Amino acid sequence: MTEKIDRRSILQAAGALGATTALGALAGCVGDDDGGDGDSSDDDGSADSDDSESMLDGREIQYGVLMPETGDLGSLGVTIRDGARLPARQLDGEVAAEFDVVTGDTQTDPQAGASEANSMVDAGVPSIVGSASSNVNLQVTRESLIPNEVVGMSPSSTAPAVTQLEDDDYIFRTAPSDALQGPLIAQVAVEEFDASTVSTLFLNDDYGQALEESFVNAFESEHDGEALERVSFEPEQPSYSSQLETAMGADPDFLWVVGFPQSGIQLFRDFYEGYDETFPVIVPDGLIDSDLPDEVGNPMNNVWGTAPAADGPGAERFAELYEEEWGESPSVFNSHAYDAAAVFILANARAGENDGTAIRDNIREVANPGGTQVTSENLAEGVEMAAEGEEIEYQGASSPVEFDDNGDIVAASYDVVRYQEGEIETQRTVEDYQPPS
Structure with missing residues (x-):
């Protein structure tokens, strides 16, 4: 699992993505050393198969975390950021996919936040946990995420104006409205x-x-x-x-x-x-x-x-995981950030690609009622099930995490x-x- 933590590394990732694409194209042209066409097959021409093969084999699941690490909300933003990083760390080595978590600092400033979001968009990040404060979140969503069909899910932006965004269903939040x-x-x-x-x-x-x-x-x-x-x-x-x-x-x-x-x-x-x-x-x-x-x-x-309380079905296990990973108890909105990242991972696994529209279309499929319940306890199993197209229902640490038509959660404590x-x-x-x- 890699974690890109600053603007420079985000831009390097974008360059690396282009280089990887070019190398892949070259490999497709030259084929295998034995003169084959690049496919792996048996002598009878059928593709190799393995009954235990996961739909996640060879996949990299990517998402961004855009939080205030500095500025007026910096002291809270760092712990919220760590809540969003936690699911990928929890799953690393537990599922067949690899994870790429790209982080950025909004500085609790709308312009800085939009700049960081644009860097993530340019790097191909399909979904972003963030932003934290509503004035930053509203500018980031309007200027960066919605026009570029990138899904945003804030764990802490509570202004009622978020509900009223004309967002083509690209903007969600796990925090309740004020x-x-x-x-x-x-x-x-x-x-x-x-x-x-x-x-x-x-x-x-x-x-x-x-x-x-x-x-x-x-x-x-x-x-x-x-x-x-x-x-x-x-x-x-x-x-x-x-x-x-x-x-x-x-x-x-x-x-x-x-x-x-x-x-x-x-x-x-x-x-x-x-x-x-x-x-x-x-x-x-x-x-x-x-x-x-x-x-x-x-x-x-x-x-x-x-x-907002952290009283969802997965709250207890989340608190244990957070303390094990970061050495301190979770605080306000940490569980909401964990849930946002977990939903993105599940929706991405079900979609089968790092594409904002495909992830958007699968968020309610993995979160809203219907199917096998998935919590922080069995998240790895849930990711594999989602990749196989099985019906699942994510039950969060902060709440049951059921989304209405506006992308708001249905109930809050x-x-x-x-x-x-x-x-x-x-x-x-x-x-x-x-x-x-």
């Missing part, structure tokens, strides 16, 4: 804090704007709450004191903060310097990061949050968590959450 998370956070605020007023601080991008709006709409319409101040902010600023002053000056019952870890470090440092460290704060998945309290210099015991003495502790899991209709 159309679910916003109402859930409103529910948590009322249940935990008996809150009736809030001020919001949110990142000024597709993710922050959409999730903040989803939350406020639910808080006001379903719980008769009131949003006193709604304050946007730019990423990675040297200070957020003025934004906090506006939000906290309205005297809300709690503060709702939407952002990513790199900005969150400075924002929470400013918060604890100026305000009561017991004042309730709620954050979404983008700020659930085990490194955050140490970086902030505070245990953050006042901060609650929500994040959420963990309600709390920072406690610098650790993230799950308070409860809300299974198969559906917002009030």
